Amino acid sequence: MEIQHWSLLGIIGHALLLGCCFLVTVAHFIMEPLRWNRCYQPVDCSPAGHKGVRDALFCTTLATYILPFKLGIPLRIFLLRRHGELSLHFLGVVIALDGLVSLSAWAVVAASCAWLAALHWSPPWYLWLVIFASALACVAAVTVRRAIGLRLLQRLREALALLDNPWRRIGLSAVILLVDVLSYGLRHAMLLLLVTGDFRHIWIGGSIGIIATFAGIVSGLPMGLVGYDATLVALLTLVGVPPEQALLIALINRALNLASAAMLGIPAAMRLGLGSSVGSIIRKFREIAHDRT
Known part of the structure; x- marks a missing residue:
């Protein structure tokens, strides 16, 4: 009876922990519409425009898990123009x-997490070599392709001229983004605890989750494929997590992202009149994305 009691408590604890991970993931997806509506919308934007931006962003978040490569970008621009009451020039400036x-x-x-993790964990020399080489590659890319930096600078100047109280808006956007980024660390720390049941490395696991997600972002691949997964599994393995458990953490995180995106994106697509079923919504996503490329 005592063994069954503790087994039941273990199941309840795992379910609660998984539920918390799901809530944190949903909060992450809500952060982007919140950031757009609070920081980038024109002051004269109507309530319908705010709702249109929210639903367009929910739709295109789901589309990134359905459409190949970067076809979600033209879909996002189309939906934001049509339902968010935003001009193409405004979207170009704000997206940049x-x-x-x-x-x-x-x-x-990510850099702060790498430094903090290194205070309590001594990575092998070759990992530091990879990080150093990656930093040099980023500096070289910016130096060689000065046009990218000049274009971004031009977009920043346009944004400062286009938005009212631009620095307040940029500051608020940065704060929301920082909370959003840190939520990735919290989610991965809870996933590490869920899978391993070990409290010893949860904060390092959170730091590694942020580093791996950033690696997926800079990889440029859809959903950070390979970049995120390989980095997460490799770094968690280096701190003592068995490879199969590290891979399970990556898979659960993928499943949480997909479930959250579907939960928010499908009703949003229906509100925008993009379909009445999952199949029709997917077909409409593909049709719009291919027509805009």
């Missing part, structure tokens, strides 16, 4: 600005 703020926030937090 948001990308710059987002990448900066991720880079700062």
